[in-house]
Amino acid sequence: TMIKLTYFGHSSYLVEINDTKILFDPFISPNSKASKIDVSSIKADYVLLSHGHEDHVADAESITKANNAMLVSNYEIAVWFAQKGVEKYHPMNIGGSKVFDFGRVKYVNAVHSSTLPDGASGGNPGGFVIKHDSGCFYYAGDTALTYDMKLIAEEFKIDFAILPIGDNFTMDIQDAIKAADFVGTKKIVGMHYNTFPYIEIDLEAAKKAVSEAGKELILINIGDSITL
Ligand code: NI
Ligand code: MN
Numbered sequence: 055t056m057i058k059l060t061y062f063g064h065s066s067y068l069v070e071i072n073d074t075k076i077l078f079d080p081f082i083s084p085n086s087k088a089s090k091i092d093v094s095s096i097k098a099d100y101v102l103l104s105h106g107h108e109d110h111v112a113d114a115e116s117i118t119k120a121n122n123a124m125l126v127s128n129y130e131i132a133v134w135f136a137q138k139g140v141e142k143y144h145p146m147n148i149g150g151s152k153v154f155d156f157g158r159v160k161y162v163n164a165v166h167s168s169t170l171p172d173g174a175s176g177g178n179p180g181g182f183v184i185k186h187d188s189g190c191f192y193y194a195g196d197t198a199l200t201y202d203m204k205l206i207a208e209e210f211k212i213d214f215a216i217l218p219i220g221d222n223f224t225m226d227i228q229d230a231i232k233a234a235d236f237v238g239t240k241k242i243v244g245m246h247y248n249t250f251p252y253i254e255i256d257l258e259a260a261k262k263a264v265s266e267a268g269k270e271l272i273l274i275n276i277g278d279s280i281t282l
Pocket of ligand 2: 107110246
């Protein structure tokens with residue numbers, strides 16, 4: 055199985071496993087850096103939301119409805135979207151896992167906050183471990199570095215980790231390097247950087263730090279795809 059990743063900017067990745075399209079944290083139409091992405095053309099079978107912040111859920115309702123996709127998030131966020139008319143949704147909570155047709159999803163701890171755009175409680179923030187038939191990856195969401203990430207390495211063999219690197223609201227690159235160590239991978243796919251002034255970072259310095267740590271920083275141009 056080849057895993058295809060397409061970057062839609064900020065923390066939004068489309069991951070294709072075989073023929074299943076899994077979209078993470080769509081924040082595209084409000085993101086001026088992603089203005090070339092046509093949201094209405096995005097195809098998704100599943101929409102996974104790590105937490106309730108606007109910069110992770112902005113396009114979730116429209117994309118989920120347009121594709122009749124399955125929305126997967128924590129209980130509070132899933133029900134909030136159900137109340138907006140999203141028909142297919144699956145609520146989870148931290149530490150729980152569920153087997154879908156593409157593989158097993160475990161909703162794991164993140165150290166962050168999760169208020170929804172209208173001020174409603176978005177429950178507790180999380181990340182996802184996705185175990186499919188030929189591998190496993192971690193999508194961290196917004197989080198600080200936490201020792202809980204070591205539990206992921208105890209349970210799973212992580213091929214690559216999609217980690218926030220933009221600092222200020224989340225881990226910076228140094229903590230992302232430690233997070234990759236904790237979950238047991240050398241491959242960091244970066245997210246949550248350079249979207250806003252608060253999270254602007256020096257990408258050359260980040261790449262240098264990661265290579266000096268013996269790891270690989272994978273950064274994808276917005277709109278581009280890679281296979282892993
Ligand atoms: Ni956030
Ligand atoms: Mn965020």
